[in-house]
Each structure stands twice: as C-alpha cells, then as structure tokens.
Amino acid sequence: MPLSPELYSQAQQWIDKDPDQATAEKLQGFLKDEDEAALQQAFGERLAFGTAGLRGLLGVGPGNMNRLLIREATAGLGRFLLDKRPSSKEPSVVIAYDGRHGSKDFATDATGVLTALGIPVRLYQSEAPTPLGAFAVKELGTAAGIVVTASHNPPQYNGYKVYQAGGTQINTPVDGQIAAQIGEVAASSKAPDCLSLEEAKQKGLLSYLTPSMLQTYTDKVLEYFSASTSSASSEQLKQRDALRIAYTPLHGVGAPIAELLFKSAGFSNTWTVPEQRSPDPDFSTVKFPNPEEEGAMDLVHALADDKEAHIAIANDPDADRLSVSARTRDGKIKQLTGDQIGTILGDELMRRAKCDKASNWSLSTIVSSRMLARLAQLDGSKHRETLTGFKWLGGEARRLIVEQGQNFLFAYEEALGYMVSPLVWDKDGLSALLLLSLLAADLHAAGGQTLWTRLEEIHRRTGLSVTFPRTIRLAPGASGSAIMKKLRANLPSTLAGQQIVLVDDLLTHPPYDASKSDGGIPKNDVIRFYIGQKSDEALSKEEIKLTLPRIIIRPSGTEPKVKIYCESRIETLKEGEQYDEKMEKLRRELEILADGFVELCQ
Known part of the structure; x- marks a missing residue:
C-alpha cells in the first residue's frame, strides 16, 4: 500500500527544514522504501514538551530527539523568555550538556537559536554534570537554563531539561506556556534561525563557562560543609586519610568534580574505576547506566574489594544521582537503597544543623520512606511531602527559604536523588558524595563504624x-x-x-x-x-x-x-x-x- 499523501507531505516538509544531513538522508530513505512503520513512529505523535522538558529516542521526525526538534524547542523557549522578560532586563540562558550521543550538537544548536533571537548564552566549554547547569543558573542569575542530558537512560536516548530563573526545574503552568510557543514555531514552514558559535561570539552574545565555574561550585560545596583541608583540623584530616573510597561515574561526566572534591577535602585514598572514568555514550561496561540496576556497580565493588575500600560510590552518567555501598559486619560490601541513603543523610544534616530547629525543614516525596518524617518529629524540626520529582522538591525548598524565611536542610526521593544543600535546587549527586564521605570517615574513626551501623542506630532510635x-x-x-x-x-x-x-x-x-x-x-x-x-x-x-x-x-x-x-x-x-x-x-x-x-x- 502506498504512503498516504499526508504522511509523505509531513516527511518532506521535515526534510526541507532539517539542518542535519544524516537525519534528512535517513528520512529520505524511509520515503524511498515506503517504510510506513518507521514513518508512523517518527510522525505519529510529536515528542511532548513537559515538566521534564524533552526526553526520547534519538531518531528522525518530531517523535524523536534530533537537531531540528531541539531548534524548534529552543525557539519556543526563547520566545517565551522574550515575552516574559521585565521591560528593563535582557534574559540570558545557561547551557550545559553531558557526554551522550548528540549532546554537544544539541547544545550548539540551542546556543545558535537563542543568540539568533538576541538572547545571550553562557555555554559550558565542555561536558558538565547536570547539577552544574542548575548551579550556574542560580549563581549567575540567568533567566533560564538548558541541560542536554538523558540522565541514566539507555544510550539510544537523549533529553533536554529546562530550568527557570532561580535554578529550579520548570513546573506547571510554565511548561504548558513554553509548549504552546513551541507548537507555533513547529507549525511554520521555515526552520528557526540559528547562528554559528563563531557568529554568536562576534555579536557578543556568547560567552563560555570555563573550569572556573566548576571550581566555584566545588569551593562553595566545601565551604557549606566546612570540608576543605584548610578548614579541617589535623585530626579530621587524619580520619579522612584513613578512609578508603572506590568511585565510578558510570561512563558519565562526574569524575573530574568528584575527584576534585575528594582531593580538596583531604581524601587521599580514593580510586576511580578506570574503565568507566571517561564519558562513553555507549556505556560499554554496563547493561543499563543506572546505579539502581543489578550489575551496574559490579566494577566499583570489585575495585573496592581489590583496594580494601570502606565504601564504594557511584554517580549516574550526569551525576545528579548517587548510590553508595558500605561494609557490613561480616566485611562484605553491600549497596544501600535510596531510602536508606536518604534516611542516613537526613539524620546527619539534622545533627549538623545549628539554627533554630523549629524553622528547619526536610522534604521527601510521597513514594519515599516515612523515616525522614519520623526523624524530623524526634528532632523537633519540620517535614513536608511533595509529589514525585525534584520539580516539586526543588521548588518547595526554594520557596521555604526565599518566600518564607525558613531554613532548608535536606530533600530526597527514593530513586537515588538527594539535595543536601541550598546551593543547587535539584538533586545533586556530587555534593551528596562529599557529605557521605565525610560521614563515613567520622564513623570509621569512631571504632570502625559504618553507614550500615549508623542506619541500625537510627532504626533503634526511630x-x-x-x-x-x-x-x-x-x-x-x-x-x-x-x-x-x-x-x-x-x-x-x-x-x-x-x-x-x-x-x-x-x-x-x-x-x-x-x-x-x-x-x-x-x-x-x-x-x-x-x-x-x-x-x-x-x-x-x-x-x-x-x-x-x-x-x-x-x-x-x-x-x-x-x-x-x-x-x-x-x-x-x-x-x-x-x-x-x-x-x-x-x-x-x-x-x-x-x-x-x-x-x-x-
């Protein structure tokens, strides 16, 4: 059966607008072969823009992640920002990207479209963890941020995550307003204008975020936890030197900052899984690049056993999630669940809090353990639940501080997401990595205790x-x-x-x-x-x-x-x-x- 005229027309219009020769040729092949199944997948339903931005399979047409889809989405975001800007303020946007297939090209396209609209862009010079995108939006006071990442999804996926002013993820109704603008852009027969990086730079609309931004983030995290070697006592440094840590970024972009945090805090006995240290968009050594999945931490566990490490830590590929394993009483390395890690981190931050307990807040999602609420009850501090996701947790945490003058301590969701400071209004597997390492060092120094013995102590108390x-x-x-x-x-x-x-x-x-x-x-x-x-x-x-x-x-x-x-x-x-x-x-x-x-x- 020949292709329907409507489907053929949709495909041809997409080819005419597509800036990517490879995807245009692939689509032309589908037309030549009259591959209706492939064309229906590509054009049956447009990849929806929602509170997570965009996420989907890499492929052709509006139903998949590709350069034209990114350009149209960015043009819609740009129009939204220009419509919403205060009359005296020019919007600007931070853009970060991970090491996945297509991420750098998508970030380049997003930069070109925004600067073509006259919107200045602060583009990370190289791959960066997702928390660094959210951090830069907050730190620089930009109107929005884009992070090109599909987090811990399989290699065939990519995504496009949007932050609003203040550094929180977009939420209802903003997502719908941006989606409406994207729809208008997509309806045009003309592709969005897009400058090259060189053209954007010449116009003064593009500046790069260099390693100095990574250092700023690291310095602020160290300062928040009073963890730098210059602020630590000789006894604390001795304790940290005694802790042995195995680490993996799971083929993602977390290693440079994780290793810098370890070094800057005085953890000298740390080892990174060599096969998984550098970005690899195919995630070659794991079936699924999610620390929750069975087998994902096998190599870091093997490294921990080889180096006799006390803990093994894994970030997911964009370093916004974290998992940790610790030694049990029989000496075996065993992974903690997301709820168990959340309980331990929440307890530790309540212990560390120095301000009025009645104004201290911790947050968790409706599907996470109730242990955090019980800890807050015993602590005399406050706890609140939100719907699932850091679009809710981050927004609520920021509201508590900015609008209500309260003190934010901690937020988590059971899917390995932790927000341990107000430096980033999103899950951050790097600051959580530092806090867990500091706690593990303290426990090890106290008679060889572990994260597992701390969890048991919490359970006995709560x-x-x-x-x-x-x-x-x-x-x-x-x-x-x-x-x-x-x-x-x-x-x-x-x-x-x-x-x-x-x-x-x-x-x-x-x-x-x-x-x-x-x-x-x-x-x-x-x-x-x-x-x-x-x-x-x-x-x-x-x-x-x-x-x-x-x-x-x-x-x-x-x-x-x-x-x-x-x-x-x-x-x-x-x-x-x-x-x-x-x-x-x-x-x-x-x-x-x-x-x-x-x-x-x-």
Whole structure:
C-alpha cells in the first residue's frame, strides 16, 4: 500500500527544514522504501514538551530527539523568555550538556537559536554534570537554563531539561506556556534561525563557562560543609586519610568534580574505576547506566574489594544521582537503597544543623520512606511531602527559604536523588558524595563504624523500616490509568487477613495552584493504602500515616506499567528481639501485602 499523501507531505516538509544531513538522508530513505512503520513512529505523535522538558529516542521526525526538534524547542523557549522578560532586563540562558550521543550538537544548536533571537548564552566549554547547569543558573542569575542530558537512560536516548530563573526545574503552568510557543514555531514552514558559535561570539552574545565555574561550585560545596583541608583540623584530616573510597561515574561526566572534591577535602585514598572514568555514550561496561540496576556497580565493588575500600560510590552518567555501598559486619560490601541513603543523610544534616530547629525543614516525596518524617518529629524540626520529582522538591525548598524565611536542610526521593544543600535546587549527586564521605570517615574513626551501623542506630532510635518497589508490566496497549480506575471502582477493605485502615486517594485532592503554598499534596493519580488490625483504627490519622504498613500505587505516565511502593510497619525493637531477625520479619510480612496488591492490579 502506498504512503498516504499526508504522511509523505509531513516527511518532506521535515526534510526541507532539517539542518542535519544524516537525519534528512535517513528520512529520505524511509520515503524511498515506503517504510510506513518507521514513518508512523517518527510522525505519529510529536515528542511532548513537559515538566521534564524533552526526553526520547534519538531518531528522525518530531517523535524523536534530533537537531531540528531541539531548534524548534529552543525557539519556543526563547520566545517565551522574550515575552516574559521585565521591560528593563535582557534574559540570558545557561547551557550545559553531558557526554551522550548528540549532546554537544544539541547544545550548539540551542546556543545558535537563542543568540539568533538576541538572547545571550553562557555555554559550558565542555561536558558538565547536570547539577552544574542548575548551579550556574542560580549563581549567575540567568533567566533560564538548558541541560542536554538523558540522565541514566539507555544510550539510544537523549533529553533536554529546562530550568527557570532561580535554578529550579520548570513546573506547571510554565511548561504548558513554553509548549504552546513551541507548537507555533513547529507549525511554520521555515526552520528557526540559528547562528554559528563563531557568529554568536562576534555579536557578543556568547560567552563560555570555563573550569572556573566548576571550581566555584566545588569551593562553595566545601565551604557549606566546612570540608576543605584548610578548614579541617589535623585530626579530621587524619580520619579522612584513613578512609578508603572506590568511585565510578558510570561512563558519565562526574569524575573530574568528584575527584576534585575528594582531593580538596583531604581524601587521599580514593580510586576511580578506570574503565568507566571517561564519558562513553555507549556505556560499554554496563547493561543499563543506572546505579539502581543489578550489575551496574559490579566494577566499583570489585575495585573496592581489590583496594580494601570502606565504601564504594557511584554517580549516574550526569551525576545528579548517587548510590553508595558500605561494609557490613561480616566485611562484605553491600549497596544501600535510596531510602536508606536518604534516611542516613537526613539524620546527619539534622545533627549538623545549628539554627533554630523549629524553622528547619526536610522534604521527601510521597513514594519515599516515612523515616525522614519520623526523624524530623524526634528532632523537633519540620517535614513536608511533595509529589514525585525534584520539580516539586526543588521548588518547595526554594520557596521555604526565599518566600518564607525558613531554613532548608535536606530533600530526597527514593530513586537515588538527594539535595543536601541550598546551593543547587535539584538533586545533586556530587555534593551528596562529599557529605557521605565525610560521614563515613567520622564513623570509621569512631571504632570502625559504618553507614550500615549508623542506619541500625537510627532504626533503634526511630523505628525499623523496610521499603521496596514492585513493578507490574502491562500488555502493550494497556493503560496504567485503566488499572487505577478499576481499583477505585472496587477498593478493598481487607487484604491478606488484615484491615485497610485508611485510603488516601490523591485524585480527590485539590488541583495544583502555583499561587498557593499550603504544603498540601495536589491532585494526582495515586492511591495510598494503610494496612493494619481493627484495633489500629483507633490511632490518630497522623499515627496511622507514620506507623502502619503502607502501599502506594501509581501508574507510569510514559510506559504500560504500574508501580507499587511498599513500606513496612515502622516498629521499635522490643526487649529480646534481634535487629536482623526483626528486619527480615518485617520484610516477609510486607512481601505478603505487596503480593496481594500485585494480584489486585492484574
């Protein structure tokens, strides 16, 4: 069957505008071969611009990541900035990029389009971690920032992340306003104007962010934690010298700054996995460049064993996430979960806080462990939940400081994202790397304690908690939203012989209103179940939410799957109970509940 005239016309128009000869020729090949499947994938649906900006497969047409798509998106962003600028202020934009396929070209195209609109650009001179993009927006006071990255996605992907003035990720309604401008640009038969880097420089619209910006970031992180060698005591330096650290950037861009932080803080016994130190867009030694994935930390664990390291740290390829492994009592290196790391970091920052506890805030997402809330309760500080993602956490943290005069301590999400300072309003795996290393050195000096013994101490003081996720993969074409609708139509009252004590359906919450900051969780397609015995119904709502087993069900917005986030009853150890045995008992009980909800959702 011949191609439809409409599909043929769409493809030809794209070829006419495409600045990339390689993708234009590929598209011409699809037309010549009348490859309808490939053309439908490329033109069936435009890659949507949302709160995460853009992210998708590298390929041709508006349904994939390519140079024309980037130029159109940037032209839309530029028009938005020009429309929104104060009359007396010229907008400027920071641009950073990682080591993925196409990232440098995309950053160059974005620079050319913005400068063609007369908007000055501060472009990183070479690859830079995502946190450095957010940091530069805040540090330089620019109107926006772009980071070209797909974070920990497979090598076939790339992305385009946008920050707004102040350095937070864009959120509703800004994303929709930019998307509308992009739509108008894309409807034109003419591609956006684009200057070369040389032309932009000659016009005085392009300046480069050199290694001095990396040094500024490093200096400020060291100062925030009083961690530089010049501010450390001789005893502290001795402790840091005694800690042995294995590190990997997982073929990403984190190594130069991570190594500079280690050196500047006095950690002299550090080793980086040589096969994974330099940027490699194919991530050659791992199946999936995400520290959460099985096998991703194998090489850094092997290096840790070879060097007898006390901890092993991994950043993801754009260094905004972090994972850490530490020695257990039997001497084996074992990876901590995102919730466990978040609990340890939150506890450490509460211990370090010197200001009025009543004005100190920590934040976590609705699918993260409740341990941070319990720690804040014991500490006398405050805690708040947000929806999933640092577009919510970063915005709330900045609002607490800038608009409400409060003190921000810490924010995290269970997917290995941590914000340990107000220097970057986004997850930052590099500043978190330094704080974890400082803590590990202190613990090692205190009789050979580890991150695992610190976690146990926190559990004994606050309550034991077990968390894990489950994923239900649906058949192609199936919808996670349909599963949620089915679940709401027949909500369970009991499960596995236990009572559903409380159901919190976020779809019944008020919608998000950017003008309000009351701390409430806005409307979202999420259900939270709290399970217990009949007697637990007598507990207060706050006690139920902070104590009983909790199951959270949320559909994926991009894939045919439903995610289930599970947390056990949070209990203190009773006399005669063993810590490891109690943790295993809580895990087994939680697995029974999780299995029940998986069955309900299928």
